[in-house]
Amino acid sequence: MIPDFKQAIPVDQIGVEERVARFRTRSIKKESKLFALKLALQMVDLTTLEGMDSPGKVRQLCDKAMYPYEADPDIPKVAAICVYPNRVRLAAGVLKGSGIHVASVATSFPSGMGTLESRIDEVKYAVDEGADEIDMVISRWAFLKGEYDYVFDEIAAIKEACGPAHLKVILETGELETYENVRKASDIAIYAGADFIKTSTGKISPAATMPVTLVMLYAIRDYYLKTGSKIGMKPAGGIRDAKTALHYLVMVKETLGADWLTPDLFRFGASSLANDLLMQIIKQKTGHYQSPDYFSIG
Amino acid sequence: MSNRLNVLKTCKLYIGGKFSRSESEHYFQALDKKQKPLANLCRASRKDLRNAIQAARKAQADWAGRTAYNRGQILYRMAEMMEGRRDQFIAELERAASSKRRAENEVDLAIDRLVHYAGWTDKYPALFSSVNPVASPHFNFSIPEPTGVVGIVAPDDHALAGLVSLIAPVIAGGNSCVVLSSEKLGSIACTLAEVIHSSDVPGGVVNVLTGFRDELVPHLSSHMDVNAVLCAADDPGQKKTIQENAHLNVKRVHFYDGTDWMKEGAQSPYYIMDFQEIKTTWHPVGT
Amino acid sequence: MSEKELTARQNLHFDELWAYDPAPESPDHVKIEEQYNLFIDGKFQEPAGGRYFETINPANETLLSRVARADRSDLDKAVAAARKAYDGVWSKMPAKERGKYIYRIARLLQERAREFAILESMDTGKPIRESRDVDIPIVIAHFFYYAGWADKLKYAFPGVDPRPLGVAGQIIPWNFPLLMAAWKIAPALATGNTVVIKPASSTPLTLLKLGELIRDAGLPAGVVNIVTGPGEIGSAIANHPGIDKIAFTGSTEIGRTIQEASLRTGKKYTLELGGKAANIVFDDAPVEEAVEGIVNGIFFNQGHVCCAGSRLLVQEGVADELVHKLKMRMETLILGDPLDKNTDIGAINSKGQLDSILGYLTDGVESGLQIYQTKCDLPENGFWCPPTLVENVSQAHRIVQEEVFGPVLTIQTFRTPEEAVSLANNTPYGLSGGVWTDKGSKIFKVGKGIRAGVIWANTFNKFDPTSPFGGYKESGMGREGGIHGLLPYLEISQ
CATH class of the missing domain: 3.40.309.10 (Aldehyde Dehydrogenase; Chain A, domain 2)
Structure with a gap:
C-alpha cells in the first residue's frame, strides 16, 4: 500500500544528529578495522562527473577500479564506476568481465530540468550503451512545490525505462534541506520503485551527511519491516576519508544490521575516498603510516 | 440602650466553599479581651480536617489553571469585599483583642496587603522564571508552579493581618490551602471566610477551620496529600510536631513565627515563592 | 499498521559479520593511591580511629584503594576547619577573588579531564563514553558557571541583600560521584559558604582526587573538607550543630531522615531524591x-x-x-x-x-x-x-x-x-x-x-549547569543549577 505522502513522518533534527554523534564515538580497532576498510573499498562507486571527462580520463578511472593497489592481491576491487552516459560504452568495454558495475548518471543530471521524454531517452541510451546501474535525479522543484505525485510518477517512469538496470534515485538532499523532506522523498522513491536511494549529485553543498543518510536508512528499514524488501543506500559526495566511511558503516550496521553490509545494498559515491581507504588498509597491514605518493591516482 | 436581644452568631467551618458545622458537633467558646464570651466556634475534628484537605485538593488544579489575571482580579475582589466590611472587622478586632486605633490599622493593612498580592499574580513568574542558555541545541526555560495543597497554621497575634499575609501569597501563587485559625481569634477567621466566600474565590481554594490546633496539627502535618505546611503560630509543641511529621511525604515546611505581620516589609514575592516549585522544560531547536 | 503488516515484520541481524574489537581506554596514567586519608583543613589527615574501608571496581571486583573511615571526632574537626575558614578567610574575601578560585578549579579539571573520567569509570562501573562525554564535561562546566556568579549575587537577588549561610554539609550519592560533588561544591563556594562533603562509601575516589586538585589550586585551607565513611557520618552531618545548611542527593528513604534532622536542628536544606x-x-x-x-x-x-x-x-x-x-x-x-x-x-x-x-x-x-x-x-x-x-x-x-x-x-x-x-x-x-x-x-x-x-x-536526560534541576513531591525540594541553584545557599532579607 502506498502511503499518503502529504502526511509528513516526524523527524527530530537534533535527535537524529545526536544519534549520529553517538555512532561517531564508536572506536574501530585492529582486525575489525581492517575488515571494515576492505568492505568499504568494495562499496565504492568510483566516480567522475565532470565536463572535462575525456575518454582517456575515464579509461584511467576504470583501470583504477580494477586495480586499486596491484601490489597487494588481497586488496578487493571497487563496486562500480560512475560516469556520464556518453562514457558508458567505453567504461563497459574496459570493465568487461571484471565484475565491476557500470553506473551512469542520467535524467538531465544534475538539475533534472529536462523534459521527462528527454530524460527517459537518456536513461534508455545509457542502458543501451551498457550501463547496468542508473543514477537518476528527482525533480526537486516539483517536490518542494508539494507535487509528490509528479515525483512519484517520474521515478516510476524512469524505473520502467531502466529495464534490467538497477535504479538509484538521487534525492539531492542538500536542496531538500529538512530531514522530514529527506524522509518523504526517500519514501516516494522507494515506493516508486528505486533499488537504491542516494543522497546527492555531488554538485551541491552539503552533499552526503551522516544525519541525512541515517534518515534515509530509517526509511529503508521501515520499508523492509513492512514488506520484507531490501532497498540499497548510497551516500555520495563529501565522503573523503576512511574514518568517515567507517562511521557510515557503523551506522549501517547498527541501524539495518549485517544484511546491509554488502555492496549489493550499500555504496559510497566517491572519488578520493578509495585511496584513503587503501592507505589505511596498508597502514593496518604494515603498521606504518602511509604517503599518497605510493598510491595511484584514478 | 435598646432592649432588643442580640442575635448571636455561631461561627461555622468553611470547607469546600460551604459553611458547615463540625461533623463531631463539638463546639468551644472564644472569649474577648475582657474574658467575656465572644463567640461560639466549631471545634473541628480530624475528619473535618480530612474533608477540608480533600476539598483543597479538588480545587487546586482548577485554581492553578486559572489565568494569573483572573487570580489577581479575585484577590482584588477580596480586598473590595473587606473594605466593605471594614467597620465590622474593626469592631470585631477591637472587641476581641485590640484598641480601636490598632484595629483600624490592622484592617487597613490587611486590605492593602490583599491589593499588594493581587498585583503579584501576573508578575512574580516573570521575576522568578528564566530562559537558560544551555550549551546544546535546546530551548530551555524554568517557570514557577504552585506546590499544591498548603496547610496554614495561623498566628495568634494580629490574627487578621497574619491570616491575610499568609493566605494571600499562597493562593496568589495558585495553591489551595487549609487554614487552622487562631484558637482565641477564630471568629475573625470566620468573618474572613465570609469575605472569601463572597469574593469569587472558588470553593475549596481556601478552607478555614477553627478548633484546637493541638488536636489538628498532628493530622495536618502527617497528611500524605498535603504538600506543604506553613506555621506562623509560636507554639513549640506544634512546631515540633510539624518537624517530626513533615518527612513522611517530604512536605515543604516554612516557619514564620516571630514575623511582625504589621510591618510594611512583611510582604514580598519571596513569600509566594516559598510555595512554588520550579519546573524546567527542554526542547530541541531544529527543523 | 495492520495486524498482517505487523506479522510480516522482518528481523534484522545486528550481531553478525562485523563485531568491534576491544578498544579499551588505558588506565596507566591514572594514579590511584593505595590509601586515602580525610581531606580536612587543606591537608590529607589520618582518621582518628585509624580505620579504613575498601573501594572496589564493580566491573571486576578488584580492590582499587583503601579509604579512611571517619568517625564523629573527624567530622567535628572538619566542621571546625570549615567554620574557621568561613569566619577567617572565605566570607571576608572579595567575591571576585572567590570566583577566581572556582575558575581555577575548573581549569585544572579541564586539563585532567581524561584522568578523572577513567577513574570515575573504574570506581562506579559507568562506561567511559559517559564519564568522558557527559559526567566530567558537565563537572567542568558547572564550576565555570558558578565561578562567574560569585561577584554577581546582588544582581540575582536585587534589593534583598543576599548573604552566605556559613558551613554547608553535603552528602552525595554513588551514581554520579564527581558530578554531584560539583553540583554541590560549586554553588556553595560561589555564594561564599564553606563545605564539608561526604561521598558515597562505594565511590569516593574522584572526590578525593578533586581534594588533591583543590589543594593544588591553592584554595584556602578548610574551605572544602572531604570526609569519607559510612552512612552514619552522613547522618552525623545532618545533625551537626556546627553546620548551617544541608544539601543531600540520594534516596527518598534517607532523604526523609535528613529532612527530619535538618528541621529539628533548624538548618536550611535541599534534597534531591528518587x-x-x-x-x-x-x-x-x-x-x-x-x-x-x-x-x-x-x-x-x-x-x-x-x-x-x-x-x-x-x-x-x-x-x-x-x-x-x-x-x-x-x-x-x-x-x-x-x-x-x-x-x-x-x-x-x-x-x-x-x-x-x-x-x-x-x-x-x-x-x-x-x-x-x-x-x-x-x-x-x-x-x-x-x-x-x-x-x-x-x-x-x-x-x-x-x-x-x-x-x-x-x-x-x-x-x-x-x-x-x-x-x-x-x-x-x-x-x-x-x-x-x-x-x-x-x-x-x-x-x-x-x-x-x-x-x-522530544529529548531526555539532558543536563546543563545553567538549567535548574530538582523535584516536586517526594523527589525533593530546592533546585541545583542555574540562578535557582543559588538561593538554597543564601540568606536574604525579605
Whole structure:
C-alpha cells in the first residue's frame, strides 16, 4: 500500500544528529578495522562527473577500479564506476568481465530540468550503451512545490525505462534541506520503485551527511519491516576519508544490521575516498603510516 | 440602650466553599479581651480536617489553571469585599483583642496587603522564571508552579493581618490551602471566610477551620496529600510536631513565627515563592 | 499498521559479520593511591580511629584503594576547619577573588579531564563514553558557571541583600560521584559558604582526587573538607550543630531522615531524591528519535539515575512499532568493560544494588510479568544486569511504583493525553518526565500537567549547569543549577 505522502513522518533534527554523534564515538580497532576498510573499498562507486571527462580520463578511472593497489592481491576491487552516459560504452568495454558495475548518471543530471521524454531517452541510451546501474535525479522543484505525485510518477517512469538496470534515485538532499523532506522523498522513491536511494549529485553543498543518510536508512528499514524488501543506500559526495566511511558503516550496521553490509545494498559515491581507504588498509597491514605518493591516482 | 436581644452568631467551618458545622458537633467558646464570651466556634475534628484537605485538593488544579489575571482580579475582589466590611472587622478586632486605633490599622493593612498580592499574580513568574542558555541545541526555560495543597497554621497575634499575609501569597501563587485559625481569634477567621466566600474565590481554594490546633496539627502535618505546611503560630509543641511529621511525604515546611505581620516589609514575592516549585522544560531547536 | 503488516515484520541481524574489537581506554596514567586519608583543613589527615574501608571496581571486583573511615571526632574537626575558614578567610574575601578560585578549579579539571573520567569509570562501573562525554564535561562546566556568579549575587537577588549561610554539609550519592560533588561544591563556594562533603562509601575516589586538585589550586585551607565513611557520618552531618545548611542527593528513604534532622536542628536544606519518571510517547512522535530518547532515558548509567525515564507510557496506536524498534535498538547496545570506548552499558555499581534490581525482576517473574532482556554475554566477575524491558505491566505492580534504579524499563500503554498525564502523576515522586510528540501545543499542555521539576520534550536526560534541576513531591525540594541553584545557599532579607 502506498502511503499518503502529504502526511509528513516526524523527524527530530537534533535527535537524529545526536544519534549520529553517538555512532561517531564508536572506536574501530585492529582486525575489525581492517575488515571494515576492505568492505568499504568494495562499496565504492568510483566516480567522475565532470565536463572535462575525456575518454582517456575515464579509461584511467576504470583501470583504477580494477586495480586499486596491484601490489597487494588481497586488496578487493571497487563496486562500480560512475560516469556520464556518453562514457558508458567505453567504461563497459574496459570493465568487461571484471565484475565491476557500470553506473551512469542520467535524467538531465544534475538539475533534472529536462523534459521527462528527454530524460527517459537518456536513461534508455545509457542502458543501451551498457550501463547496468542508473543514477537518476528527482525533480526537486516539483517536490518542494508539494507535487509528490509528479515525483512519484517520474521515478516510476524512469524505473520502467531502466529495464534490467538497477535504479538509484538521487534525492539531492542538500536542496531538500529538512530531514522530514529527506524522509518523504526517500519514501516516494522507494515506493516508486528505486533499488537504491542516494543522497546527492555531488554538485551541491552539503552533499552526503551522516544525519541525512541515517534518515534515509530509517526509511529503508521501515520499508523492509513492512514488506520484507531490501532497498540499497548510497551516500555520495563529501565522503573523503576512511574514518568517515567507517562511521557510515557503523551506522549501517547498527541501524539495518549485517544484511546491509554488502555492496549489493550499500555504496559510497566517491572519488578520493578509495585511496584513503587503501592507505589505511596498508597502514593496518604494515603498521606504518602511509604517503599518497605510493598510491595511484584514478 | 435598646432592649432588643442580640442575635448571636455561631461561627461555622468553611470547607469546600460551604459553611458547615463540625461533623463531631463539638463546639468551644472564644472569649474577648475582657474574658467575656465572644463567640461560639466549631471545634473541628480530624475528619473535618480530612474533608477540608480533600476539598483543597479538588480545587487546586482548577485554581492553578486559572489565568494569573483572573487570580489577581479575585484577590482584588477580596480586598473590595473587606473594605466593605471594614467597620465590622474593626469592631470585631477591637472587641476581641485590640484598641480601636490598632484595629483600624490592622484592617487597613490587611486590605492593602490583599491589593499588594493581587498585583503579584501576573508578575512574580516573570521575576522568578528564566530562559537558560544551555550549551546544546535546546530551548530551555524554568517557570514557577504552585506546590499544591498548603496547610496554614495561623498566628495568634494580629490574627487578621497574619491570616491575610499568609493566605494571600499562597493562593496568589495558585495553591489551595487549609487554614487552622487562631484558637482565641477564630471568629475573625470566620468573618474572613465570609469575605472569601463572597469574593469569587472558588470553593475549596481556601478552607478555614477553627478548633484546637493541638488536636489538628498532628493530622495536618502527617497528611500524605498535603504538600506543604506553613506555621506562623509560636507554639513549640506544634512546631515540633510539624518537624517530626513533615518527612513522611517530604512536605515543604516554612516557619514564620516571630514575623511582625504589621510591618510594611512583611510582604514580598519571596513569600509566594516559598510555595512554588520550579519546573524546567527542554526542547530541541531544529527543523 | 495492520495486524498482517505487523506479522510480516522482518528481523534484522545486528550481531553478525562485523563485531568491534576491544578498544579499551588505558588506565596507566591514572594514579590511584593505595590509601586515602580525610581531606580536612587543606591537608590529607589520618582518621582518628585509624580505620579504613575498601573501594572496589564493580566491573571486576578488584580492590582499587583503601579509604579512611571517619568517625564523629573527624567530622567535628572538619566542621571546625570549615567554620574557621568561613569566619577567617572565605566570607571576608572579595567575591571576585572567590570566583577566581572556582575558575581555577575548573581549569585544572579541564586539563585532567581524561584522568578523572577513567577513574570515575573504574570506581562506579559507568562506561567511559559517559564519564568522558557527559559526567566530567558537565563537572567542568558547572564550576565555570558558578565561578562567574560569585561577584554577581546582588544582581540575582536585587534589593534583598543576599548573604552566605556559613558551613554547608553535603552528602552525595554513588551514581554520579564527581558530578554531584560539583553540583554541590560549586554553588556553595560561589555564594561564599564553606563545605564539608561526604561521598558515597562505594565511590569516593574522584572526590578525593578533586581534594588533591583543590589543594593544588591553592584554595584556602578548610574551605572544602572531604570526609569519607559510612552512612552514619552522613547522618552525623545532618545533625551537626556546627553546620548551617544541608544539601543531600540520594534516596527518598534517607532523604526523609535528613529532612527530619535538618528541621529539628533548624538548618536550611535541599534534597534531591528518587524518581519514577514517565516517558510519554504519543502516536505523532518522531518514533526513531523517541526510541533513542527511551534508551538514553533508562539505560544511561545503567539506569542508576534518579531522573531516569523508567516508565514508558506509549500511546496504543504506536506501541507495537515503538517496542519493536526499541528491542532492535537494544540489540545494538554493547555491555561490558566500562573502560572500553564502545561500551554502552557498564557494570552495576555494587553487589547490593544488583541484588536489589534482581529482586524486582524475580518478584516480577513470580507475579507473571513478561520480562525481555537482550541476549548478551555477561562478564564472569563484577556486577551486571542486561538491558531489561518489563512489558504489559500496570500501575498496580510494585515494579511500576518503586524506584528500581537499574536498567529496567516498564512499558504501559495509554489512549488519551489525559490518561497519560494521570498515569505519569500516579506516583509519590515528581522529578522528571518525558513527552514525545510532533505537536507543540500538546507538549505545553502535557508538560504542564506532569507534576515534576524537569520536563524533557522530544529529548531526555539532558543536563546543563545553567538549567535548574530538582523535584516536586517526594523527589525533593530546592533546585541545583542555574540562578535557582543559588538561593538554597543564601540568606536574604525579605
